[in-house]
Amino acid sequence: MKIYALVDCNSFFASCEKVFRPDWADKPVVVLSNNDGCVVARSAEAKPLVAMGTPWFRIKSIAEREGVIVRSTNFVLYGDMSRRVMETLGQWTADVEVYSIDEAFLDLSERFERQIGEGKPIGQSLAALGREIVKTVPQWTGIPVSVGFGPTKTLAKLANRIAKDRSDHLFGVMNRKVREKALRAFPIDKIWGVGRSLLPKFERLGLKTAWDLSRLDPLVVRREFSIVQERLVRELCGEVCYGKDAPERKNVQVSRSFGTMLTERADLEKALSAFAVRGARRLRRLDRAASSVCVSLRTNRFRPDLPQYTPCGVVGFYRPTADTVEILKGVLSAFRLIYKPRYAYKKAGVTLMNLIPAEVAVAQQYLFDGDPDPSFPLRTDAESRRQRMSLYRTVDYVNDASVSGIFFAAEGTDRPWAASSEYASPCWTTDLDRLPVVRAD
Numbered sequence: 001m002k003i004y005a006l007v008d009c010n011s012f013f014a015s016c017e018k019v020f021r022p023d024w025a026d027k028p029v030v031v032l033s034n035n036d037g038c039v040v041a042r043s044a045e046a047k048p049l050v051a052m053g054t055p056w057f058r059i060k061s062i063a064e065r066e067g068v069i070v071r072s073t074n075f076v077l078y079g080d081m082s083r084r085v086m087e088t089l090g091q092w093t094a095d096v097e098v099y100s101i102d103e104a105f106l107d108l109s110e111r112f113e114r115q116i117g118e119g120k121p122i123g124q125s126l127a128a129l130g131r132e133i134v135k136t137v138p139q140w141t142g143i144p145v146s147v148g149f150g151p152t153k154t155l156a157k158l159a160n161r162i163a164k165d166r167s168d169h170l171f172g173v174m175n176r177k178v179r180e181k182a183l184r185a186f187p188i189d190k191i192w193g194v195g196r197s198l199l200p201k202f203e204r205l206g207l208k209t210a211w212d213l214s215r216l217d218p219l220v221v222r223r224e225f226s227i228v229q230e231r232l233v234r235e236l237c238g239e240v241c242y243g244k245d246a247p248e249r250k251n252v253q254v255s256r257s258f259g260t261m262l263t264e265r266a267d268l269e270k271a272l273s274a275f276a277v278r279g280a281r282r283l284r285r286l287d288r289a290a291s292s293v294c295v296s297l298r299t300n301r302f303r304p305d306l307p308q309y310t311p312c313g314v315v316g317f318y319r320p321t322a323d324t325v326e327i328l329k330g331v332l333s334a335f336r337l338i339y340k341p342r343y344a345y346k347k348a349g350v351t352l353m354n355l356i357p358a359e360v361a362v363a364q365q366y367l368f369d370g371d372p373d374p375s376f377p378l379r380t381d382a383e384s385r386r387q388r389m390s391l392y393r394t395v396d397y398v399n400d401a402s403v404s405g406i407f408f409a410a411e412g413t414d415r416p417w418a419a420s421s422e423y424a425s426p427c428w429t430t431d432l433d434r435l436p437v438v439r440a441d
Helices: 012-019 056-066 075-089 113-117 123-141 153-163 176-185 199-204 210-214 218-224 227-236 265-286 324-338 358-368 382-400
Strands: 004-009 029-032 039-042 069-072 096-100 103-107 145-150 170-172 252-262 288-299 312-321 345-353
Touching: 004 075, 004 123, 004 153, 012 029, 012 039, 012 069, 012 075, 075 096, 075 103, 075 123, 103 153, 123 145, 123 170, 145 153, 153 170, 153 176, 153 227, 176 210, 210 227, 218 227, 252 265, 252 288, 265 288, 265 324, 265 345, 265 382, 288 324, 288 358, 312 324, 312 358
Parallel strands: 029 069, 145 170
Antiparallel strands: 004 103, 004 145, 029 039, 096 103, 252 345, 288 312, 288 345
C-alpha cells in the first residue's frame, strides 16, 4: 500500500514576499507577471480584492485605494526559498519528489510499512505527521503549507486542494468512507489533469464530480479518450499509476517578453544569446542534448497600429549537443534567417528540440568523430568537446552560487531587453549586499 503526501506552499510567491517583511503579515499582497503585466499570485488577504490574471493597469487604482502591496516577480528569491522548503521536507522522508517550485510529493510508504504490516490503523499517525509538517515548515522557512494524504498522487493532490480551505491546512483520503465523501463533493474541473479541452467532453457525458469519473470503466475510458485518462480514473479509485519516473522532456524552451520593444539587431542578438546560454544550462541539468533549435520572434500584438511579424526559424545541429558555444552558433544562425529590420519586436524565444540522453549523444559523437582540424575556431574532436563540457560544468557551479556569475560576451554587458520590474523586492537570501539588517535599540 502506497502513502503519498502532497505538500503545497500557500500563496507561494506572495508568502515569499512576506517572509522578510513582518509588517506585511496581515496585509494584502499581489505579485505581478513578467513586465508587471498581470496578477499571478495573491495572499489570502488579497484574494477577495483582486482576481487572478487581472492586468495590473486595470486594478492599479483599486489596489492603491485598498492598500494592496504590489511586487514584481523575483524568481531568484522564490527559487532559493523553494530550495529551503524542499530541504526541510527531507527530514520526514528521503523520497521527496519536487513537482514544481511550490509543491512536492512525499512517499511515506516505507515510514509506515511496519504499522501497515501489523494491521494497525495509521490515521492518527498521519494526522500527527501532517500537523508536524504544517507547523515545522513555516517555523523553519517562513512559508505556510497545506498537506494532503492519499494512496495515489492524484488523490493526494485532491486532498491537498481540500486542505487549503481548512483551518488546519490538513486533509487525508486514505480512509475509503472519507474518500468517497470527498470525491462526491469534489468538482470535476478541479481534478488534477482535467484541463479546459477535456472538461467539455466529460460534461457532455454528464460527469460533474470526481466520484462520477471514478465510477467509469477504465478500459472504456481508454477506448473513448486515451491511456492518460484511463490512468486518471484508476488513480481516483486508489490504484497507483504514476510512479517516480517523470515523462522525458522532448524540448526545452526559454522565452521572454521584453520590457520595451526592440528594433536594433544587436539588442535582439544579446537577448537570444542570453536565452541560448540559459537553455544550454538547463540541458546539462537534465543530462540531455538537443538535436535542433528553433528561434521565434514576435511583435507587439497589442499594438495594431504597428506592422506585425511573427517568424520562426529552425537550425539542426550536426550532432546532438549541450555545448553552449555550439548552441549559441545555432541560435544566431536561425535568427539571421528570420530577422527583418523596421519591426518593433516585443518577445523572443529559443526552443531546444528533439532531446536525447547525453550519454547517447556522446556515443554518437565518438562514432562520427574525425581528425581535429587545427584551423577551425571551435574544435570538434571528442577531447576538445569533453574539455569544454568540463568548463561549462564549472561555470554552471559558479553561477549556481552567485547572483552576478559568469556570462558569455555574446550576451553583452547591458540588458536592453530585460523585463520591467518596477516593484521588485531585494534578493534577500542570495545577495550579500541585500542581507536584512536587524537593529536592537
